[in-house]
Amino acid sequence: MAPKVLVSDKLSETAVQIFRDRGIDVTFDPSIGKDKDKLLEVIGQYDGLAIRSATKVTEKVLAEATNLKVIGRAGIGVDNVDIPAASKKGVIVMNTPFGNSVTTAEHAISLMMAVARQIPEANESTHAGKWEKSRFMGVELTAKTLGVIGAGNIGGIVCDRARGLKMKVVAFDPFLSEERAAKLGVTKVELDELLAKADFITLHVPLTDKTRNILSAENIAKTKKGVRIINCARGGLVDEAALAEAIKSGHVAGAGFDVFEVEPATESPLFNLPGVVVTPHLGASTTEAQENVALQVAEQMSDYLLTGAVQNALNMPSVTAEEARVMGPWVKLAGHLGAFAGQLTDEPIKAINILYDGAVSEMNLDALGCAAIAGVMKATNPDVNMVSAPVLAKERGVQISTTTQDKSGAFDGYIKLTVVTDSRERSIAGTVFSDGKPRFIQIKGINIDAEVGEHMLYTTNKDVPGIIGTLGGTLGANGVNIANFTLGRKDAGGDAIAMLYLDAAPTDNALEALRGTGLFQQVRPLEFALG
Template sequence: MAPRVLISDSLSPAALAIFKARGVEVDFQPELGKDRSRLAEIIGDYDGLAIRSVTKVTAKVLERAERLKVIGRAGVSVDNIDLAAATAKGVIVMNTPFGNSITTAEHAIALMFALARRIPAADASTRQGKWEKARFLGVEITGKCLGLIGCGNVGSIVADRAIGLRMRVIAFDPFLSPDRAFDLGVEKVELDELLARADFISLHTPVTPQTKNILSAENLARTKPGVMIINSCRAALIDEEALLALLESGHIAAAAMDILEKEQPSGHPLFSHPNMIVTPHLGASTKEAQENVAAQIAEQMSDYLTRDAISNAVNFPSITAEEAPKLKPFIALADRLGSFAGQLIESNIVKVSITYEGEVADLKIKALSASMIAALLRPLLADVNVVSAPTVARELGVVIDEVTRAAEADFESIVTLCVEAGGQERCIAGTVFNDGKPRIIMINGIKVDAAVGPSMVYVTNEDRPGFIGRFASILGNAGINIATFALGRDREGGSSIALVEVDENVPEKVLDAVRRLPGVKEAKALRF
């Protein structure tokens, strides 16, 4: 029987044609996404669900999806899908991470032109019968400095277009390597320098703990007087109240927003400012982009439903049903190793070296590496997934080396991850015991034996008497219970490592107390 796919949102006819050409039966109901109860009633009859942003795939909908194997989101964001519920149900969730990139980048450039020449206000004035040529004096963009906060997939396209317009481009992006910056023709700078130099600032970074409110009131005040700001990315990147205040003071000459904190706002304060341009989230709204993402998601879903091939999955690596039982525990280990390293690194990654030793070397290591790299990048790139991670890493200029070799140690399988970043290298190794649970067995050359729990504390220190007691006392006095305590050292009196599982998150003030202990070099809270 041919697989059946339900399309519950408006999707380009190109998708229907591809499904049919691949032998997939299609039920096109573009208004169904607005009726969640009706969707839940019929979803059990389909193998695939293709959506855009209107359909909300909730846990209740998924409870009724007895046949569902794959959900395809024509676009990047999967916020309208309950990923945890889909994963628990065994449903693959796919998106199209790069289908909107050119369109979004072009919209940012269009907004920059509109700001520079005050086009919307001049158009409105002229339509009112006025001819206010002197009022709408603009500025040239040629020779101006464009500052990009984020220079990934979209940001790099904006840089290319801006350089073609004879602009000077500088970029702040911790993951942008010097080699990649050179290839793009941009100058890599720190945020403070970008704020001080840029005539235009354009945002192209995901929202993470490090980037949320990156254009805060304080940072906006440090921008160059007369700067123009474009946000076609995420509302949470900028303080809207501070933006309005600096527009009113004249420090910020103009701003353009394609996204606001509250969509479809009524009477938003920014609307009344004459030097403000607001568009209704049009970054991906072109005919070409919508056709691209529709065709791409139809191809991906068809490949999975007819050939078991998985592309751009956000919740599962590319593995077959036969490989899954053997690979599953090592996927968990790869995720823990990558997450461990990613939470310790705070600067751009230059190189990633992964060594597979023993029996694990005979498995599908590309899936393991993808999981590891995704976990490594996720602390600063929230939208990265196991499929897109290798591509994203390459775009960031990260060199990835994979090595396989026969077992040379006491374990049947060992996976070692080494990351070069910020002028130093961190190496973490792990294995899987017979219970199927991942274990950390080496950190930076020091042997340990540590299970990985949800909440952990990692400490490096000088090997001195009394440290363990003082460290444990700090946690105890803070009411934090220790579940496991793993120690390792390179030699007596040398360097030591403590990896401690605790029952709750460790507050920063507790970590500060640990850092003040004699001989402590580093103390970090880790979440898995």
């Protein structure tokens, strides 16, 4: 059955058509995004939800979203989505961070020019029939120093445009490498140095606990007298009241703001101040940008629902369509390894350690790790998936570690998963053969070659005669047919294991009969999701 997607905000008809062309059953009804009750009523029918900013995806909405797998936000900001609640629910949240980058960067440059030359005020004066040429004395941008706070995608474009205007550019960004700074042609500095040197400051960082009020009253006081400040990123990055006072005192010469701490902004300390240019969050408001982000979110959501490819997700590692195709069997293997360890572990888990050997160590390890953790966690929470599993593990205080190594054995690559509890460690390793089928290759340090089936039986015992006969005879007497049978041992007479692939789950009578023989230390039925 085709996946179902609800488009609850205004997206272009071209974007909606992308869903249709990809074979997705799409409902396009922008009125639903503004009707909370209607959204709650219908959301349970859909696998995907495509939104802009009007639809509010709250914890209450997610509780009713029984089939939802992905939320796609056409744009950058996801303030209207409860991402922690979506993660717990196992719903991927995607945005389109690059579709409006150029548009937002151009708006920042436009505001900088407008502030520098007092264009809005001069425009208003001239329309009023005045000719106040001497009143509007501006400043040039050429040879001025632009301080860019945040040199990521949008900030990087601003740096490029500013250099084209012959400005000197300094950038503060903890994640900016020297190589990237050199490529952008900017000087990497600490924040205090930027504040002291910049004639213009523009912000291009997300709003986080670390960036909130990054231009506080204290930091505004550190700026160069006559500085002009531009914010097209997020409201809350600048203390608006402190900036207003600095403008009134003459320390700051002007400001250009497209975003505000409270939006819609019907009032602000910055309103009606001389030298201040304000716009109503127009950074992404161009025909090209609106179309780009709509098309991008439709493609991303379609790719995920049809191929498993994950792009621009905020709560899940990205996986390209090619990676999804190549890694599919390995993702299944990682899940099976986790499921084995999870079903055999009856006490709280302290740590999950994952070793990637050989060829698999070059793959997308974040995605493989999520699959393995999900496999472990499903033993106690069947609804968990690759999105919600890391959240659940963190909530339980489970430490996750990852190790890679070059090819070390007979296999081109393998994954080894170890679960640690207070009393023991349990390890299992597996690989994917050329037929694309996952295999278990080692349990408890004992080498085996076991195909993974939906219904399996795992036993441990001492290596003594009669084990095979006892297993076969007891299961047969209880109507359980064996599809595949794998044995392994460390040494003759030492520890031994068996993995049996069964046509159906073993009955309670069969399990009790095996345990009653006194030959087995463990008799554990296992279930694996093969789909």
